[in-house]
Amino acid sequence: MICAARAAGVGDNDRFLVPADQLLSMIGSAADDQHQRRRLWQTLSDLSKAHIAYTSKRVDYAGTLVSSVVHDTKRRSKDETPTGWLAIRLNADLTPYLSDEVLFNDLRRKARLGKNYLACWLHDYIATHKVPPAKSVAAIRTECGSTTKQLRDFRSRLKAAMNHLMGGDEALVQSWSLDEQDRLVVVKKAETKVKLLPIIRHETSATPKKKSWQEQAATAARERRAGLNL
Numbered sequence: 001m002i003c004a005a006r007a008a009g010v011g012d013n014d015r016f017l018v019p020a021d022q023l024l025s026m027i028g029s030a031a032d033d034q035h036q037r038r039r040l041w042q043t044l045s046d047l048s049k050a051h052i053a054y055t056s057k058r059v060d061y062a063g064t065l066v067s068s069v070v071h072d073t074k075r076r077s078k079d080e081t082p083t084g085w086l087a088i089r090l091n092a093d094l095t096p097y098l099s100d101e102v103l104f105n106d107l108r109r110k111a112r113l114g115k116n117y118l119a120c121w122l123h124d125y126i127a128t129h130k131v132p133p134a135k136s137v138a139a140i141r142t143e144c145g146s147t148t149k150q151l152r153d154f155r156s157r158l159k160a161a162m163n164h165l166m167g168g169d170e171a172l173v174q175s176w177s178l179d180e181q182d183r184l185v186v187v188k189k190a191e192t193k194v195k196l197l198p199i200i201r202h203e204t205s206a207t208p209k210k211k212s213w214q215e216q217a218a219t220a221a222r223e224r225r226a227g228l229n230l
Contacts, residue, residue, distance in 0.1 A: 015089040039145045044069045064091045119161040134183040
């Protein structure tokens, strides 16, 4: 969600527009999968009711992530297809911190996974953890939105996807296993860089600024190379 907000640019009143297809693609799901579309809406609806806790070296935050979600399903005629755009409003107290830290997810590495949607989902899930917690195969099947009915079939797909993540010179996963409790255990993974951006202080002068603080933060992110490793 935060990646989508950064990509779309947080608009007025912390609201941004994003196509449902784009959100599905970002989480490694097929855009034409109606089951995944329904699950996406349910997940966004759940997020609007949930509270999150966020901790960094700069701030501790507890509150909501999503304030509201609007899905465009209007048809002006029976032959018209809805745009599928989502209007998502983030919590106004959280958005100032979205530019404090930037996770560098290797999208070129992810692109090499092709249309292996399970591998894409696992790539993002593992990359955003310093030490991914052990998670049951059944839980992964639920969270990734898989429609595979038989757990043994999904387990086979999971093994193939994890082996796929070990391929190439810059592989994300270096070793993994399934333990005796049927949980996925990532034994070793590549480092994921997280950059801490400088705090942008607002000018008090009446002279209009040439760039907004969001633009300054984005410029600083491109210029700074040092980062923390996950």
